[in-house]
Amino acid sequence: MTTHALVGPARAGGISDRAFRLYFHLALQTDGAWISFQSTADACNLSNHQIREPFAELRRVGMAESRRVYETAAGGSKTWRTYVRSQQANGAAA
Template identity: 45%
Template sequence: MTTTVAPSLEQVLASDISATAFRLYFCLALRTRGEWVSIPRLVVRCNLEPYQARKPLAELQEAGLIEKDRRHERDELTGHRTNRTYFRLPNDTSEASV
């Protein structure tokens, strides 16, 4: 995985992303403290459903505004191995002045 340079607020505002993608970006910026966040945890924080977040998260990744990490982990409830996807802002921009 490569680390990208954190985008400025002007770059985020100038990007051609949807309103939902913008909402997810700012949930990541204001509520995650730069840690990796799973889709279920992120959508709860942003008051969305998982199906509402998948395409906007892809938009943010394509625009270079977030980083994605896909992990093969053991599910705590079932014990089965599963793929989980995590997102975060590049270089912890969560403390940037907004």
């Protein structure tokens, strides 16, 4: 994938700076893998709460998607975890 193909949709999308940072991080995951919401926030140097609005922006313009998974946590308790990926990577992986 060329740099223009990677950045083009984000430049044309009219999204915030934080949403751009988030999109760029997700788009670099070219294998289309689902990434945990928390590790994505950490990679963008944002808190779990700070990343919610930029991610919602990306979802509204069709640049990212998410899924929730019911998993067993380290202590054995069940919990919901959110995973995200870019639509660009999803299209490239398909």
